[in-house]
Amino acid sequence: DARVTQTPRHKVTEMGQEVTMRCQPILGHNTVFWYRQTMMQGLELLAYFRNRAPLDDSGMPKDRFSAEMPDATLATLKIQPSEPRDSAVYFCASGSSPSGGYNEQFFGPGTRLTVL
Amino acid sequence: AQSVTQPDIHITVSEGASLELRCNYSYGATPYLFWYVQSPGQGLQLLLKYFSGDTLVQGIKGFEAEFKRSQSSFNLRKPSVHWSDAAEYFCAVVGISGGYNKLIFGAGTRLAVHP
Numbered sequence: 001d002a003r004v005t006q007t008p009r010h011k012v013t014e015m016g017q018e019v020t021m022r023c024q025p026i027l028g029h030n031t032v033f034w035y036r037q038t039m040m041q042g043l044e045l046l047a048y049f050r051n052r053a054p055l056d057d058s059g060m061p062k063d064r065f066s067a068e069m070p071d072a073t074l075a076t077l078k079i080q081p082s083e084p085r086d087s088a089v090y091f092c093a094s095g096s097s098p099s100g101g102y103n104e105q106f107f108g109p110g111t112r113l114t115v116l
Numbered sequence: 117a118q119s120v121t122q123p124d125i126h127i128t129v130s131e132g133a134s135l136e137l138r139c140n141y142s143y144g145a146t147p148y149l150f151w152y153v154q155s156p157g158q159g160l161q162l163l164l165k166y167f168s169g170d171t172l173v174q175g176i177k178g179f180e181a182e183f184k185r186s187q188s189s190f191n192l193r194k195p196s197v198h199w200s201d202a203a204e205y206f207c208a209v210v211g212i213s214g215g216y217n218k219l220i221f222g223a224g225t226r227l228a229v230h231p
Contacts (some may be wrong), residue, residue, distance in 0.1 A: 004159075033219075043206070043221045055216050091159055097217070104150065105219060107159035 002026045004108035006092050012114045018080040021111045023092030024073055032075045033105060034060075034067055035091040043091075049075065050097065082115045089113070118143045118211030122222035129197050130230045137192040137225050139181075139207030148210035149190040150219070151181055155203045163205075166190065177201070202229045 005024045013019055025032050034046040047057040047067035057067060064083070069075045079086055089112050093105040119142045129135055141147055148167050152160040164175025171183040181192045190207060207222040 042223050045218060048216065048218065056218070093160075104162055104165055107152075107161070109159045 004092055004094050004106050006108040006111050008111060009109060010112045012116065013082055014116050015083055016081040018078065019082045019113060021077045021090050021113070023075040023077075023108060025075060025092070025094030026106055027073070029094035029096050031095045031097045032069060033093040034075070034077050035093065037089045037091060037110070046077070084115045087113055087115050118209055118220050120207050120209050120220055120222035122207055122225050124225045125223070126226045126228070128228040128230060131199050132196050135194045135197045135201070135227070137205050137227070139190045139192065139222060140188050141190060141207070141209045142188065143209055143211060149183060150208040151175065151179070151190070151192045152206045152208060153203050154206065160206065163192070197229055199229045199231060202227055
């Protein structure tokens, strides 16, 4: 049963610390998405990769957030320095989307981040 | 711009009762529509999707949804709710933003089930 995996599942850190969240997309999927979920804002798209190339990160605060795909099996989302307002659940999703088309996204279980 | 509205933030039903969760979308062309469910502490799981064809779509866990173009709606239904259906439900549409296809989510409807 292919699944998107995310690590860590929970992270508590202090303000100013660097946070790295990892995602392993489903093997063979060529698109990866990072979302942030909060009570106030709901689900927000932070970054979008296709074939490991970043297509859109307009939803991401550029000064402190960065997203990369070092290889096809790993996507990372970093926050440096972290702030209390970054506390949220961060989801990774992957999909198999042809160019110009769309297919469903499969979500990971999320990383619950708490910044004190 | 494309958008999704879920008018009901919170719904409570009795176990065994029927359920309908409302979803309205704003999109110029034929939309790709989805319903996802999120159980507490979990990620989102796809219940069903509509791309084209039959406007009544069957999904997992006994859910179905009907696409009504004239009403710009894609309401989710279940004839008899089980306690395990208590969760948050998200409707989503694929929209074009920044030149790329993306999922645009509604705010979600939280379902509570009374025994």
